[in-house]
Amino acid sequence: MSTRASIKHRSVEELGGEASVLARQRRDHVDMDQLMARHQALPDGTDREEILQQLIKLVFSHAFAEETVLWPAVRRLVADGEELTAQVENEHQQINDLTTDIERLPPGDPEREDRIRRVFSLIRQDIRDEEDELLPRLLNAVDAAPLRRLGAAWEAVRKSAPTHPHPAVPRRPPGNALLGVPLSGYDRLRDAFGLSTSAAVNRTKAITLTSALLLAVAGIVAARRKRR
Known part of the structure; x- marks a missing residue:
């Protein structure tokens, strides 16, 4: 088997066990594929829309955990991780x-x-890029124990991550974490109380602006500390 073989058909043991970040990633990917297939098989209606909303929540909490926990580790541990x-x-x-x-x-x-069709195509491409190229290199770079530690951190972040799109949020720490925390709280209130998209968009803009100011202040403080 090639050292860069996809993780898609690897055993759970090969991926570091059930708690490994690789096993957790793959389980989410399977759920995404199933939700997209169910959505595409149904006619227009409430059930179809509910499935789409389930997919959106899964995709964005999953991606936030990747960007906050997993991709920084890949950049540290994998030669071409950047x-x-x-x-x-x-x-x-x-x-x-x-x-x-x-x-x-x-x-x-x-x-x-x-x-929706374009997003589904991108999600499937993203899954393949991760499972066929990126994650096999991480598997080759570390043992099972670090993969399980990453898995625990990834799961903790995923459970408290934003559940809707926020294009202005940076893709990398620390900016994504600073902006993501208040947005996550609002997203979960929105999900619980069924707030409209227009209201959510307005609140997102306000939260994003406030958090951006906090990020700028944090950057200034860090720069001053370096000069001392």
């Missing part, structure tokens, strides 16, 4: 932008359906 994670981050940004449009357009709108 290039590989940059490619995936670009795919994530495209998914963010398209899903923002999807949430603003009404169900059944032809433009919305076109963006």
Whole structure:
């Protein structure tokens, strides 16, 4: 078996066990594939929209955990990790932008359906890039124990991550974490109380602006500390 073989068909033991970040990633990918298949098999209606919303929540919490925990580790541990994670981050940004449009357009709108098809294609491409290229290199670089530690951190972040698109949020720490914390709280309130997309967009803009100011202040403080 090639040292860069996809993790898709590897055993759980080969991936470091059930708690490994690689096993957790793959389980989420399977769930994404199943949700997309169910959505595409159904006619227009409430059930189809509910499945889409389940997918959106899964995709964005999963991606946030990747960008906050997993990709920094890949950049530290994998020789070409910078290039590989940059490619995936670009795919994530495209998914963010398209899903923002999807949430603003009404169900059944032809433009919305076109963006859904494009997002599904990007999600499938993202899964393949991760499972076939990026994650096998991480598997080759570390043992099972670090993979399980990464898995625990990844799961903790995923459970408290934003569940909707926020294109203005940076793709890398510390900016994504600083902006993501208040947005996550609002996203989960939005999910619990069924807030409209327009209200969510306005609140997101306010939170993003406030957090951006905090990020700028943090940068100034860090710069001053370096000069001392």
